[in-house]
Amino acid sequence: MCMSLSLLLGCTRAPAGGDDTLRLPLINDPIFNPVIAPDIGSVMVNKVLFPGLVRPDEQLRPVPDLAVSWQAAADGMSWTFVLRPNVTWHDGAPFSARDVKFTFDQILDLASGSRLRSDFSAVDGVDIVDSLTVRFRLKAPFAPLLPLLGYNAGILPEHILKGRKLTDAVAFNRTTPVGTGPFRIERVVPGASVTLVRNASYFGAAPGVARMVFKVVPDINAQVAQLRAGELDLITIEPANLGSVEGVAGVRVLQVPVVQHWYVGFNASTPMFSSPIVRRALGFAVNRQAIAAGVLKGYADLPGGTIPVALRDFYDSAAAPVPYAPDSARRLLASAGWNPGPDGTLKNAKGEPFAFELLVDKGNPTREQSALAVQQDLGKIGVRATIRTMEFAALVRDRVLPATYAAVLIWWTTPPDPDQYAFYVTGQDNNHVKWSNRTADSLLSLGRATQDPIQRRAIYTAFQRLERDDPPVLVLFYPREIQAASTRLEGIPALGIRDALRHSERFRFARQDTIR
């Protein structure tokens, strides 16, 4: 008994998966189909299996992937893409223009189960010019087309999926996907792992590791423990986890700005928040610097407007971040008719207090602590916010979508493009804050229709300046993604993990003899 136990414990440092296997966590079993996959885990694996026509480089600019070159028509109403020759699917079948057309036919057809249609609502259809050339017909000029093609729109194989609904292709979606990426599927163990193996006929540079294993590890503390135990190689963490990885031998911490803005959305269709002056005042009342330093441990950038600093080409770097100026906030609110009552709470002419409910989703420490900080800061100028935590799904479906809320702390993750038409143009489906500004409407419409980069930059600078006077939301910060990685892992692209996985052939391990 004793001997068998020591045998059991003794032979332990078995190289978990060998030195040539990259191990990453997922929180649930993925669906291998970029068009219908609903969750972040699926998105990650699909970025590896299913390349798109382009992919973002480290400046988030689109560079060739399955397409080698492209050209927009002079009127901007169509785009022609020349596809990469001699690309084969993981099953050996040749890749061609038919696959691209098939994929976009599916994306545009809601009956297929597509979750990408709104991304490509400007696309009228895709035509095959020849076996390696496709033309995208647009309903209107659409500048974000390229970034969106490099975002979630992985190309699917027509020869396997043709003739049935994508949601019905269960074998493909769950166990036997076929893509064109640097790794192909080897094995799927439900609830446990997805193993990918190097694709010897990959069209790009030879992958640096032999295998990628996505392990299903739903709990972030367990992910941290597995990284420290050498059972995972790269994870993304919350600021609250920093203490468990900083200074740990064999682990290094990286940070990347990501295309997100975290904000408090005020329902502009309610009388309390309809005035731009009130929203601007509340913006001055929140000490973002303290939140970035305290809650995010410095892993965040301070905001101007809704276009984050990660979009280097479009972020308005000439203007300073919105300052913390509680006195200006008080003054502005007084000019909007909110004056302090005897207990310090602001009241309007009718004697109603400035009090509302601030919703935040349950379970994420960063957001919950941010909500507390906002509540305290607003309390200092006499604005009473009551925090209510809800499960994310309930918060979105029961309160945000029907706009039956006063204020909500939430975030947008967007494609690497400044187009925020869907979020902030009057009456759009995703304009949950019910913001409406006619000048912004025309700027955002113009911005997505303008191809010239210099003109486009000027348009979005004007939009960001406008946001200073009439903030659509109270942007709290632009978070940086915190990645904790094994020191043996090299070649990690300086991108958020999802975009980094568009370059999964670049990951490799340091040779054992070179590390100390």
Place this chain on the structure above:
Amino acid sequence: MIRFLLRRLGHGLFVLFVVSTVTFAIMSAAPGGPSLLADPKLSVAERAAIESRLGIDQPVTVQYTRWLGRAVRGDLGASFLYQTSSLSTIGSRLPQTLLLAGTALLLTIGIGIPLGMSAAARPGSRLDRIVTSSSGIALAVPAFWLGMILILVFAVWARLLPAGGAVTEGVSLGLLDRLRHLILPALVLAAAGCAEVVRYTRSAALTTLALPFVQALRARGISPARVLWRHGLRHALVSVVSVIGLQLPRLVGGAAITETVFSWPGMGRLGVEAALGRDYPLVMAVTLVVSAGVVVASIMADLAQMLLDPRIRTA
């Protein structure tokens, strides 16, 4: 005997029906709805298409009647999240849960009963005090905390055992590898149940040892060990068996926390995932499978009690 079994099975089916109705009602009333729809980026049209594909645009009563109609024919529907049939999704996870729960049950019995009996043999002794107080701790400590501590000690610091998973992923290392992955989660899962069994065994044995027939045995000069382990144990087991029967549902259905902490690909975690994702068909299927397990386990515990105690057989 047969009549008893039939009656219990009939009860069981009725229980399953009630459980399914109540679960469906609670689930439909829960805020939020399927997480497939929780993406704030979906357009109104995309959302409507998904709702109609899942059938959740219908009134709850229609949804339930449809579900029940299919369920009685053995079709529990396809999972929203996994797209595969709910039963096959569970089937792919159930063996892992049975392995973990079975091991934990063996540990519970194998450790709990001998410890409880030994403690009862000399109440107030040092062994008794250690067993009693440590079982108190084991009952009080939450599973996720115990799990994280064990992971820190054995996987992160000592690097003796793996921190999670059921096997080393991506390679096949055989039985030993499986066993190494099983140790920590099985210990954590067994801890609370084991402590409970210790306490029940101890108090049942103490009660037994005070009974007149034990005095009689002792008076006849039968060795204390024989009195304890043969006569005392058998008598005490009658009540301990029902406690063990109560462990089964917890081991199978309640393993969710242990399975999450150790990334164990079992059904407990699947159930939590289904509930959080409002995956209606999968929630229903998991609930039914777990309830059926509980029904079967309690019938088995009753049968075991009948074997142990002749007085119940005639009742």
